[in-house]
Amino acid sequence: MNNQLDIQPFTQASSRHYDLLLTADPAKQLVDAYLKRSINFEANINGVLVGVLILIETRPETIEIVNIAVASTYQNQGIGSRLLNFATNWAKDRHYRVIEIGTGSTSFDQLYVYQKNGFRLVGIDQDFFTRNYTEPIIENKLVLKDMVRLRKYL
Secondary structure: OOOOEEEEEOOOOOHHHHHHHHHHOOOHHHHHHHHOOOEEEEEEEOOEEEEEEEEEEEEOOEEEEEEEEEOHHHOOOOHHHHHHHHHHHHHHHOOOOEEEEEEEOOOHHHHHHHHHOOOEEEEEEOOHHHHHOOOOOEEOOEEOOOEEEEEEEO
């Protein structure tokens, strides 16, 4: 990737943001709920929105990545790792001690990227997706049921 990745905060989610946010979390009502209390970043290359990163403080000294997405045409170029690195540095600069993320148990590519970037498995929220989503989510030809929780100490 030869172009400069520019990561900046945003306050109002546009339809372009939602296009990305809903690829990582298909429930618009859940996205709307956490956007009301989150810290939001967008990643652009030459003015083109290529990624989003949404953070929420969950406990004292703990921040969670509740949504991270990269546009399909920009995937496999290291942008996801750069967003994770940005989130880690942002959290360290603000004296957080822990950064967490949850993903689907069938999200094999995401699990690889998160672990490659220093996140460790800490738990499973069984039936999270069947409890919280009205429509079944099929990923990698499997019905998504469980959320895998990962953590990184800063």
